[in-house]
Amino acid sequence: MTTTHTTSATQLPSVVQERQRRAKLRRNMFYLVLLAMGLVAPFVAYPVFLMKILCFALFACAFNLLLGYAGLLSFGHAAFLATGGYVTGYLLASYPGLTPELGILAGTLMATLLGVLFGVLSIRRQGIYFAMVTLALAQLMFFVFVQSSFTGGEDGLHGVPRGHLFGVIDLSSNLAMYYFVFAVFVFGFAVIQRTVHSPFGQVLKAIRENEPRAVSLGYNVDAYKLLAFVLSAALAGLAGSTKTVVFQLASLTDAHWHMSGEVILMTLLGGVGTLLGPLMGAGLVVSLQHLLAQSPLGNWVSVILGIIFVVCVLSFRSGIIGELAKMYRKNFK
């Protein structure tokens, strides 16, 4: 008896380790395939369209970090997207010597600062109040953007130059621009992936599952939530800044509460709390908007998004990636 016990006790960890190692290998292979697809994509599809998807995917991934892993539903993420976009757009348009990466850096920094401000205020309330506070703060920013002179008010900023990356690479070519955007997305995604699987990410999940218990275990819950919020805001700002460089404009659409709703929909449709869900959701929503805009149903976009919202909440809560993962687990394990 004792011998079997000891052998199984020594064997078990190695079996588990082996399984984990294989899972990790599979995951890495999968990411490599995705990376390859991303590199080939601009030769298959229209690069500007792909860039739009990537910018919104980064935005949705940033949002998902907060909702999916910290359990915080922010209804004001449009403010960060718009702040990044406006600051970058303003700087690049007014200082022709400035290179795009510095403009994007500045936009991201401003969004991060705003994230600290919003975060400190909004994590004072929980659940539904958190959503309302973030929505109200974002609406405040919307009015600030409407009334400020640097944003161009109702007209927005147009003709922002793409410039030369690091002063060398000309971004006016869509292909060069695409690879830059792709690199930004991969960077953002890697940050999120790393965060989620770090001890910090584990604590976030603990807070999401049971906040009082996390408090009683001695974690400074507010500090964790704030850090997650700021990180999410920074990445949303990065998405906004990059988007401004790609499309050479920044407008109030990005600051409107519809945008905050759209990013929720992308995340929900793809799968809340899955790493790839927001990418999938952003791809679907952007493609849908693109298709509808050319069809006779063009005016019904917001109604159709609303219907998808309702259907998702009623019967599809894990999202596409979430449902696929469930099916995979049921059938292959």
Place this chain on the structure above:
Amino acid sequence: MTMIFGVPMAVFMGQLTLGLVNGAFYALLSLGLAVIFGLLKIVNFAHGAQYMLGAFAALLGFRYLGINYWLALILVPLVVGGCGMLMERFLLRRIAHLDHLYGLLLTFGLALIFEGTLINLFGVSGARYETPAILQGGLNLGFMFLPTYRAWVLVAALAMCLFTWFMIERTRLGAYLRAGTENSQLMQAFGVNVPLLITLTYGFGVGLAAFAGVLAAPLYPVSPTMGSSLLIVVFAVVVIGGMGSILGAILTGLGMGIIEGLTKVYYPEASNTVIFLVMILVLMLRPAGLFGKEA
């Protein structure tokens, strides 16, 4: 002419009345949100859309069915509230057992559907709803000119708030509602039909929004987007006041309306944002809200 802090008395009083009227709408809408939140524990994101539907129902009822203002004031809340009950019965109930954030998302989706559909049917530019003849014109109070309709809105909204307070605090049905807010499972164990109570409560809250919509129809342009921007301000009002008490909701609503009105007099640039700034101040000093109980 009398001056108050460097502003003519008439202008000051005029803006104060405007602020009070806006405040009455904030109060009515946040009251409806609070009633719904109390029992269903969801934030009704469709509240702004339902307010807008109330205004549109009054407009269309008058245009196509010849329903006059007074009849609309009674009928529209019943009809829109009835639609609300159907929404609760067939949609919200299916997700009642889940995290309450899903309720917020579902009602958000519904708000998008309502708003988008009406934009397609009627466009974004507002339509005018004629003020009923009796309420046209105004009173000259000597120190100011008081438009009759605004005075009526103030009276009607406050009467409705009072009626709601009476219903909840002084009737048997209201006692059920309060008990259900405390512990709905225990209520059900005592033999009260809680699902029906929930449906009625949601219908009542939606009816309040539709009532506010009818009141607003002669005052503001009736447009599909009239509800959404108002709702965000109402959310801020709710955060400021907390959803704990009915009186709190009414007082906060009126108070915020007055603050907004006065800002229009003294610093018009900030009139859109002042309520959000007050919200930030309250969050810093008293995170639970002025009348809030939860931490």
